[in-house]
Amino acid sequence: MGLFNRTPGHDDHDSDTTRTRWLQPPSATDGQAVFDQAEFADGYAILRWQTLRGALGLAHSLVDGNATCTAVVSALRRRHEERLADRYACVVVAQSSTQVTVSDPHVPQLFAYDLATVQQYETTWRQLAAVLGQRAPYFFAALRDRDAIAAWCPGAPPAEVPACHATTPVSALAELAAGEPEGSPAAAVCRQLAREVRRRDHTSVTTEIARLRKNIAEHGDGAHLVLGAVPAELRHPNPVEPPEVVRRAGWLAITERRDVLAHRAADFAQCWDGGQDWHTGAPVSARPSSCPTAREWATRLQPADRDQNPSVLEQMLLGTAPDASPEDVLTDPVTGIPAVRSGSEREITTFALQRLPTNSPLGALTLSSHTVWIRTLDDTLWFAPERPGYGVSWGYPGTGCHTLAELLVALLDDISAPAMTPGAPEAPRGLLELLASTPQDGSTTYTRDHLLAARAS
Template sequence: MDDSGEAPWLSQAATGQTAVFDQAECVDGYVVLRWTTSQGGVGLAHSLHDGNGSVRAVTSALHRKHGHRVADRYACVVLAQSAPQTAHPSVPQLVARDIVGEQGDGDQANQYDTTWQRLAAVLGHRPPYWFAALRDRDAITAWRPGAPPAVVPACHVTNPVAALAELAAEEPDGSPAARLCRHLARQIRSRDHAAVTRHISELHQNAAAGGDGAHLVLGAVPTELRREEDRELPEMVRRAGWLAITERRDHLAYRAADVAQRWGAGRDWHTGASATARPTVCPTAHEWAQRLVADDRIQAPTVLEKELLESFSDRRTEVLLQDPVTGVPALYRLGRPGTVYTYALQRLPTHAPLAALILSDTACWIRTEDGMLWFAPEQEGRAVGWGCSGTGCHTLAQLVDRLLDDICAPAMEQQALQPPRGLLDLLRDTPRAGSTTYTRARLIAARTG
């Protein structure tokens, strides 16, 4: 609650009267339903870009839209948020902010928690709530008091599947990209349907027990799923689909990739964790960097290039390059020392056996018997390392143990088996400074010793 010494507007507003519903308006990713009371306007806002949103953001947007007239339209704005994970997990929260008598524009100025019961008392009827998986803009703006819940497909506002459906529609029938996008869209819909169905059931239980959930109505319920659950898509299809998508240069592919990253489907990309090399400091990195070629900056970036630029670009002195062996982009930031940012692969695209492990500067390198250099395969969140007893060294020992037998083995996952003790000890005792090379024979000796 604010510390101005005055009671919040909602606690002072008259109750027992029926407010007049006016209209809905959309501002900067929010839909605001407005009522007129004898003491001023009340707005109930829902975010269309995440489950919660910010009451300060929506009131600021209303200020920009209406200017000095905003206080004539709204005395108070209430933001509906997702249910908390603690005390009452079935009841969505309400955060209010007074516009009349504003004392400042700080993050918490005139902001306070309120209840559905209090808001219902001011409005004279139960206000509506849309779960984040049911926030269809048209359904919210069409709502009127007394209307039955709209029926809309369940799709959380943070995971819109439209880009996946559009990309699948323009692909040839049966292509890996089409199959992947259709499957992923259905997975997201199924998960969101199951989650919102459970949340509605919990809300009904709370209402039946006389909780605060009894003082709201549902603005929407999910459309019934009319299909059986899809079988899991084969890994080869998933990887082929993402390989095709990440090489594209259009905004539809960008949007599909963004959904994938938020959903966690990036694990099926051919690239893994980001990698850093300093060619002016590390001889091995210098050798690798010699094979990089300039990229055509006249073209729009590929999905992978866009990801790299957004993650590491400082928009000053940098050159976008490409590794012609892997097809993975690299961003060279000039300076002292110059630094190259790129991505490790999740699997090495070679059949040449591991010849040596090189630990130099900040990178783990694999040299294969054909003389080629590779960053060690690495998943996001499963970093490899050496010179300590932490998880990075443990992960690298697991990886080396696999690569000695199968150079195409994938980057390590969370459930990997324990590595051989000798390999773990060898990597743990490797100096962090300088450069250390272990031949295949030395690694096998450590593994079996």
């Protein structure tokens, strides 16, 4: 492969343009580039060298693994405005992905952007080193510590940086845990999650560095870069997961909170595993005008306290209803879960639970207006337990019907059984046929005796 790949969309006559690219072999009079410093612009770190032909910047994204040349140049233009052309002649952007080539399968890609010609093209570490007269540093995405990049200079040994990918910052988890008392379940879940994230990031970047060093030993393109940072020693390599009861208690405490750290920790958990240890499950909705069961549930809702900032769960619900405001937030006094009223039809959205917090056995099942209701023998109404991505339904022999049948088998024996996940045993054929043949229009109720008979048939 040549030093450059042709920019996609350019015609054959652009072969002359290739020779005018700024990042080309230097002449004998160009001399060695002089390293200047690092600067930061809108989440990008740019290391700058001065040459006789102008300045070159090598950029790494601090907010993502990769960055586009246009995004970096736009950030620099906002910073320097009309002085940008005097500040940089060429910007090179390092990627976290590797070159898709047989010869260098584990070397980070580089894309260059010439400001004078507004031209973007792929280049190599060999070419970059030839222009600079020295090897440039690469910081893996899990090792892009702002201070370490700012302190880098040619000849410096790699900084030792705690592995933490740009997309998985654990600072909110650590800060929340630090403010909790001894024995706090909230501190336990945050600490364990932060350690697990660090462990995975450390394992991943260690593997990437080993592959790069193999390429270097084989005199590949990686031999023309230096590592800007290596992972610091992982002093807690095997974090022990707290028991399930602790995990659920911890996230229950966090999701009820209203402070910014709780919101940040909850957002992280949602991105990490969808909140699998939360007490809440999938969002569910009901229109009180649609059926008596929905009206019954709606009448027990109470206005939320409007003198406080939204809790974690309230804020998440408001995010599902763009036309709703904090004045539309309600509270279910039975479950303690918030709800939000929105839309012209005043639909109410809340969260299903992952487990029903009751000892009263299942008394009846009501299927109405795309909603699955469970009534326990103490005459309490609940949404059926449901996890995000594993919806329950009826009226057709599909996945949702199978999931509901499997859930009912579990709830008939144990009302506190968790919502279904993949791998549950196949439900009895009689129960599946009953649910599949239930009309989706109108409202249908099956008593406990009906369900037990169908399970036995």
